[in-house]
Amino acid sequence: MRRQFRDTVGALAAEDERVVVILGDVSVYQFFAFKQAHPTRFHNMGICEPTLISVTAGMSARGLHPFVHTIAPFLTERCFEQIKLDMGYNRFGGNIVTCGASFDYAWDGATHHAYYDLPLLRLIPGMEVIQPGSEHEVDVLMRSQYANGRPTYFRLSDHPHDLDLGPVRFGEALVLRDEGAPVTVMTAGPLVATVLEGCRDLSVNLVTHHTLKPIDRATVARFRDTAILVVHDGHGLREAINEVGGLRTAYHGLEDDFVGGYGTVHDVRAALGLDPAGIRAAVTRFAEEMS
Template sequence: MRKQFAKTLLETGADERVAVLLGDLGHFLLRDFEARYPSRFFNMGIAEQSMMSMAAGLALGGFFPVVHSITPFITERCFEQIKDDLCYQNTGVNIVSVGSAFDYAALGCTHHSYDDIGILRTLPRMQIVYPAAPHEFDILFKEAYANGAPTYFRLPEHIHSLSTHPKFGEVEQMREGNVVTVIAAGPQLQNAWEAAEEAARAGVLCDLWYVTTIKPLSAASEKAIAASVAKTGKVVTVEEHSVIGGIGDLIALICGGERFTHVRLGVNDKFLECYGTYEEHCKANGLTKENILKAIHDSAGRNR
């Protein structure tokens, strides 16, 4: 994903309004951008809050800044600057993170961020984009980087291998069914797809939806999700994020008038205090094909 980030950024750098600000990482990754556009490349060091405010100033001066650092350092640490300098001022700053959720698995709480979407969703004017394949980032960044609104791009280290056709502000239907609605975001699309495929062999047909834009969603997308939930009455949401504030909450908000059962798979209301690999964290938090399949079958057997 970061290689695609560098490639996409180099291409969009032809737009003289694009400027890059780094939080003391990514120098080698973005060396081609720096060599080609040195006057629009800034390494701000470990000063993320100042970096965010400087980006806002550049945006007010007509630039479309791209700010890049590790997820918790440019979301949690910079929340006040994002609120006051980006969202309140409505400045077109693009925040591109690295290390979503528990990608930096072994580095512990300081480098984990499974609440970033929930935090930033609360801010008016903030756009949130969550691509999980290189082509998705390329398409969505080019669609959104110059639209003048503050935009957060959550880049995961792990990706899915499915064919998708993302469009900013829209959800994508991956499978059609009438028994259980499954809604996935990020790399967990892979596990959700495989679980839905296995469920289909047992006669449980899932309506599988993929969310790459968390905010804003178009009225048509919200209507499509609501129609699916009304049809099945059973929802399973899957995400590498806290079950508080993520897509599970988003779906509950969209479908608040419907009566349905809802299984939320993600990080429960806790800190991940054990160290291990990304895969081990997924398993510990129920983010596996097997657990998604179990949630589908359990949901299929329930009444609304």
């Protein structure tokens, strides 16, 4: 997804002189061409995430369209107050683009994992929160949202899927299967590919969200009369879905604990039951409990 981010921002910058890139000394190698093409609009500003956000807000205040980028936990959790006040409360827009979440840095442990970013940023009034699942979604959503004056969060992954799930429009969930089943599985981001595999031969409805704020309430409400299992490798999606009142929901993903294992993203997901087999077992169990 970082390559797609580079390509999309490069294309936007060629057309729009207000596009600026600010890096926290991450993904720098991806932006050599951008730096060559737009030297005054490329700033590798160092490892000072709160200031990266304040500077982003200040640039937005003066009419630019900044993209600020580094690793997810540092640019969101460490900087929550800068995002809340400098961007949110001040109504200064800008694009926060992260890498690493949830477990792209699986081998580094809990300091580099990010599963609180989505719920934290969803709390901020006026904030848009996007978890693309594919590079195509990155491209479409970045182009449609980057200059709208709002603070927008793009949570990128190094493990996108490459499925064509239908037309991508900001704020609209994708209904992948509507079988009239009593159980609906809802997910978000790249994990949808794993969810599809795990549910391949199960009779369930299936919905994925790339936009967590604003959540697509109409689509969620359409499945109000089913039991909804939220399958997600982070927090935030179940809270978003429950903005729609009167639902019967449960969650399969993280426990109330730090994720302590190492290995690859697949190892960590498997340990959490977020591999195809684990998801299949969780959905099957949920369907039995609900029947």
